[in-house]
Amino acid sequence: MTFDPRTLRDAFGAFLTGVTVVTSFNEQGDPIGFTANSFTSVSLDPPLLLVCLARTSRNYAALTGAKGFGVNVLSEGQKEISNTFARPVEDRFASVTWKKGPFGAPVFADVAAWFDCSMHQLVDAGDHVILIGRIEGFENSGRTGLGYARGGYFTPALAEKTLLANAEDGLLLGAVAERDGEVLLVGDGKGSWTLPFVEKAENDGLEALERHLACQIGLSIQTGLLYSVYEDTKTGRQHVVYRASLGKGEPQAGRLFLIQDLPLRQISDPAVRELVKRYAQESTLGNFGVYFGNQEKGRVHVVAAKG
Incomplete structure (x- = not known):
């Protein structure tokens, strides 16, 4: 033929x-x-x-x-x-x-x-x-x-800029920030651990997240690919989470945990707990995906491999 x-x-x-x-x-x-x-x-x-x-x-x-x-x-x-x-x-x-x-x-x-x-x-x-x-x-x-x-x-950044530009009020930017096999978690003010988040102001983009970590954590950060987009239906807030790499130094706030020894029981937010748990599993396999849904259910689209 x-x-x-x-x-x-x-x-x-x-x-x-x-x-x-x-x-x-x-x-x-x-x-x-x-x-x-x-x-x-x-x-x-x-x-x-x-x-x-x-x-x-x-x-x-x-x-x-x-x-x-x-x-x-x-x-x-x-x-x-x-x-x-x-x-x-x-x-x-x-x-x-x-x-x-x-x-x-x-x-x-x-x-x-x-x-x-x-x-x-x-x-x-x-x-x-x-x-x-x-x-x-x-x-x-x-x-x-x-x-x-x-x-x-096409570029992932172009799609993400469109997402951020069209987002309504109440959007939180977060990061699964890793360095040398460790992930940064911060206190949530209630005695539990969570990921670093910052509220997105109008016209803000990823630089808002990077500025926040530089000021609050005291470490540089390089944001990478999109990792999770989910809405908390109880609060009505949209969450956009990225994979990220941390710079050198000790964090001024929060703590670095080994990926395979994360304090899952000490993360009270179930959505963050499942997100961090998935990241640990995907790190072992070397394949990462992007989650779309809400805090209870959604779908993971596998789109990238760990470098």
């Missing part, structure tokens, strides 16, 4: 992916790179990943003959970099800040993550070749990645 290539490509485009720029050097020693979303992890031991390269690519000879390559996972603010490396621009690298990685491939600044790989194996695959790289070095910045689906970009 034969298929129309355009129709088949559109069907493939239904799958939501991240966006990467694959890099290396040509025979003349000039940096080369192209935008790709056909990227995936392969193995942890040994550490392997793969990208797919079209045989018609102008970079085909250079990449298949290279000793290695880099994969730069673009962050949500790097759409223009993606566009630049997807076009036949004369000097694509003039638009980015980059350096050589540990194995020598060009790696970009401000990306969500980068991987510098030696060439492990080339696999013929129809009109493409699969480049399997052995990871020689990598860096994970914690930034949220840029998404792509149906021929267009």
